[in-house]
Amino acid sequence: MDRRVKKKDNDDTSGKERPTLKTLAFMTGLGVTTVSRALKDAPEIGAETRRRVQLVAKQIGYRPNRAGVRLRTGKTNVISLVLNTEHELMSFVSDIIYGVTEVIADTPYHLIVTPYSRSQDPLDPVRYLVETGSADGVIISRTQPNDPRARYMLEHGVPFATHGRTDMGLVHPYHDFDNYAFAGEAVRALAGKGRNRLALVTPPAGLTYYRYTVNGFADALSEAGASEVPFNTVSIDHTIKQIRMRTAQLMRRDDRPDGIISSAAAATLAVVAGIEDAGLKLGRDVDVVSKQSSEVLHLFRRELLVVNEDFRLAGSELARAVLGWIAGKEPGSLQSLSKPSEVLPYRG
């Protein structure tokens, strides 16, 4: 298993080995310390020397060895995205990753994906990251009002950002979509079409944005003089099959809703299928407003009303937030809330 080749001093410029500070030191005739400091613009290095070192470094394509830095300083230059492998939306995973990578592209940071599954405590992966010091910053989703992960990371001084807000009286960076506003807009749009018996396909009950959605729904309902048709048997975490079946059941009842609001595009496909299973027609018997993160629902059924949520933006904002915290900014200043688009009907 010993595949290490004997290594001589790399004090030569012969150029096959990856350059290190030692290489640079030799080439410039300076000490390793000076080179190290020159590269990070330390004040006690002469301007001339600094320029010379940086020039040579650029010329030979010097890149600091991550393991060396990490071992010495503990800095990993890693951001970890913690994902639930059962319940995250497909579009969420893809877009948020791209959003994050967009932001960290010009930094020395790498993105690692830390998964956890149904069986596990969501705290597990976070605990692992913190205990092993595997990341300088963490991004979590599926945020809860009282989130043990956020509390844990605050206690341990690990910078993080949450997708969704918490409600623990603790300050930390977050990015959130304004689901209160979304639900409200959705209700008003349906009311505007004369719909007044509305059902809501909610987010999973434990998460913070469940509350915002439900509250936005309730407040707008009473304001609009509409009423709720309870539909608590499903959430967007349920399978397509379940949502479809239960929607069909719901729509066969006498007191069925004439408007439905759905918190996710995938659920909406199932809802519409359920509606049609019950022999009803979208746009005539019932209207549906749905969130979506890519322009897919209007291809599906033109009658749908949609509101867009941009997960790529969320990824970028979250990355910016963690990096900001790592850089020493106030956590309280790294919070953002993204307003929903209008409720959009199909157009050409």
Place this chain on the structure above:
Amino acid sequence: MDRRVKKKDNDDTSGKERPTLKTLAFMTGLGVTTVSRALKDAPEIGAETRRRVQLVAKQIGYRPNRAGVRLRTGKTNVISLVLNTEHELMSFVSDIIYGVTEVIADTPYHLIVTPYSRSQDPLDPVRYLVETGSADGVIISRTQPNDPRARYMLEHGVPFATHGRTDMGLVHPYHDFDNYAFAGEAVRALAGKGRNRLALVTPPAGLTYYRYTVNGFADALSEAGASEVPFNTVSIDHTIKQIRMRTAQLMRRDDRPDGIISSAAAATLAVVAGIEDAGLKLGRDVDVVSKQSSEVLHLFRRELLVVNEDFRLAGSELARAVLGWIAGKEPGSLQSLSKPSEVLPYRG
């Protein structure tokens, strides 16, 4: 000169610091070297000692410091997934990541996502990974018949696996979906429904699976006595809007196809929209067979015929392949081809 530098001993068991080999050495009364070897079952360590060390290590939750290992040995314990941030399918990203993480969950490996965008040479991220030694293994997608990335990694002795095959006479691990078979099955299914003027929505032209798809299509066409209606103006890399528009154009022509085969679900949504824009009806005027990676198309239109491709499986296979190569297995033994499901009509 008796001013000695105070050295921070972590030789105590007081327990707040993360345990290192030194901690274990102190606790067991052994040398650091012995502990290191005992933990990796080296032969020259007494059975008794070995068990004792491993017990203590487990008790206090010792985990090797990755930076230490990496600095000393060059082993990163990292697998990198290289992704194009413009053109990967949403479902692909999500599922392949989950597939990979499933496999590496019980290993010391971490998954890092290395993105590249339109503007960049696809070789860039790979070159970066290799030059900086950032990963022990690499997974790439969007594989080309003559793929510079595969060639480069082979030359540099970096283990990797490709999603899709190459055609360079070089041996390396891959996982691929049998797109030749898919296209063939699709043609036969359409022919079975009496369709004999078929169009194909291809993968992007540069990629290997474009060829397999096109060949499978062509071979089955002549075999079935059907003919091709050329539709070279789009591929699944085009935008929804473009595909939709061009499909509509196609379908308004006199020599329009009566069957269409689509290589991706997202494209299929656009294709169907285009068909309907042209005033035609799916299942009556034209039949469409499409690949999909999640059960979404039958919710969209019942008339669609679908073939399933499992990206999560691909992720797992690719991870297994890279890990196998890293572990010293023959690259030629780490290749797998996944057969398409039957062509499935809607059922209940």
Place this chain on the structure above:
DNA sequence: TTGGCAACCTGTAACGTTTCAGTATACTGG
């Protein structure tokens, strides 16, 4: 007795980086 050998264990060096504690030189003010 001596030498050889196997079985087990150990100290030291090195990976590349940053930090600590200096050193050498030149300049300043008295």
Place this chain on the structure above:
DNA sequence: CCAGTATACTGAAACGTTACAGGTTGCCAA
């Protein structure tokens, strides 16, 4: 002219790990 100090640089140590080159026993054959 000297002390004091600012400027520009440097070597050594340390982070945690593994490889290398020994060391120390105890036992056995000669």
